[in-house]
Amino acid sequence: MPQKVRIALDAMGGDFGASVVIPGAAISLQRHPDSEFLFYGDSRLIDEQLAKYPALKKASQVTHTDVTVSAHDKPSQALRRGRKNSSMWLAIDAVKKGEADVAVSAGNTGALMAMARFHLHTMPGIDRPAIAAVWPTARGDSVVLDLGASIGGDANHLVALAVMGSAMASVLFNLDRPTVGLLNIGVEEIKGHEEIREAGERLRAMNLPQFNYIGFVEGDGIGSGAADVIVSEGFSGNIALKAAEGTARQMADFLRNAMASNWQSKLGYLFARKAFKALRDKLDPNKSNGGVLLGLKGVVVKSHGGTSAEGFAYAVDVGYETVRCDLLTKINQMMNSDGGALAQTAQEAVT
Template sequence: MPQKVRIALDAMGGDVGASVVIPGAAASLNRHPDTEFLLFGDQALIEPQLAKHPAMKAASRVVHTDVAVGMDDKPSQALRRGRRTSSMWLAIDAVKKGEVGVAISAGNTGALVAMARFCLRMLPGIDRPALAALWPTMRGDSVVLDLGATIGGDAHHLIALALMGSAMASVLLDLERPTVGLLNIGVEEMKGHEEIREAAASLRAMSLPQLEYIGFIEGDGIAKGAADVIVTEGFCGNIALKAAEGTARQLAEFLRDAMSRTWRSRLGYLFAKAAFRALREKMDPNKSNGSVLLGLNGIVVKSHGGTDAEGFAYAVDVGYEMVHYDLLTKINQMLNRDGGALAQAQTAQEAVS
């Protein structure tokens, strides 16, 4: 009998908590019936939602806590007040104890990063975690990271992101040797700050068998799908993500206004309704919900806090695939292959400096 994929859910996380988490997880369960859930949160709020989804109820166990991390809590406050007792901490701790393969939360991003780092610790050779997600592009999906787990980063950090992102791309995109590009203000080698130029020189000198470094990529290269993995530090990555999500909503609003302006445009919309529906689905940020917190000794997935049940279901799908295809083992293999990729990076950095 195939082994079950066990997932811990912070049922209190996000803007509305269990009323989105439970139906979202139930939708993912329909796609992945070999899933079991460990739900952490207020039982009085969880049980009525489970009653609406019998299959989800049968596949779940509830662990009660009435302590939830607020969306506005500072990470330090969340660690002090919510450590050991909050639904977010307990979900992450279940990963540490080996009770589940992944924890998923739509809660406060800063608190989630801080708690996950404190509870799970970092993988050897990795200094800081990174948020990585699938980004829809003109040529399919790309993995983009860091989307805001931390700010800034030296060359060593950028190289670690390239390695971890490549491991994620190999899992989700089924690629043997993903292409990798560094996000920069230009494609010329002299462009950008010292850290990114140093990372580029090292990646080129290393010539790793597990990834193909293709050079710098400008901002418009993300949408073009210029590389399978696009690497940047968290400040720029988060701005790029929020700008893309805002642009998608803006274009959808422009289309809606244009199609309802005159009777002719309304008639044209009726003829092209299926095409517009397909476009709307392509541009829907919920379809790409679910960022993986990489670099930890365990798997944690962050969902958008304001997502709906459908969007949360996609985050659960990502968590399922990360466990099913053993992302953590693949990352370790990437980092330790051929004497250790990060050790090679250090040698390459010394050679080019």
């Protein structure tokens, strides 16, 4: 039997803490019974929730700490004040020490990135990690990064993101040469900030065999699946993510209200409810929750802070699957194939 996947959870992270983290872990355990969980946080609150899930309790260990990272803490503050005692710090430290295979947190994004970099460091050639997630599109899935690990980025950073994202897409989607696009306000070469235009020029000039740079992609191109990899700096990427999630919820509300507006609509819903359920599932942001902090020498997954238990379970699933498919090793192999062409490109991009 394969070795179990050990998942460290920041039980205090996010808007709802243990009341969402523990039920979410219980849902994920049902899907992946070869998981073990290490919970870090207030043991009283954790044990109170674990009592409701005997199977999860049996597969879990609890480490108490009453120190948490606030959503309002700046990364520097989180590192300085009680950093070695917080639930987020201990979860990431477990990965560093080899006690866990992956850490998952719904807590403060900036603090999570700072602590992850401090503990795990970045891969050769990578200056700072990026939140990379699989985004459902009209033609399949795409890798989108950065979704908010850091704000801003020059041309060098965008090139490094393209390198990492293409490696991830090659592994996840089994593509020999994934297509890569830069998120921009227009597809014309003259549009966008100087950093984006410069990154586009460099990627086109490189013409690397490992991926196919197709140019700029507008915001609506993410959902349509314009490229296998969409690259953006973290500020724009996070706005795109939140806008897409908000639109999905708005569409679901519009549909629900329309179906309840009169008896004809209600009758139509009865005949088409399977189709509507499929649409609702497709639009559910919870099912796309969980972004990998790509570029680290360890696996850390960021969950949305305000997600439900079901949504958190999907973030835990992302961590489990990232470990099971040995994604980091495969990305390293991909970046160092052909004499390390991709790794060298990323190194040149950040030096």
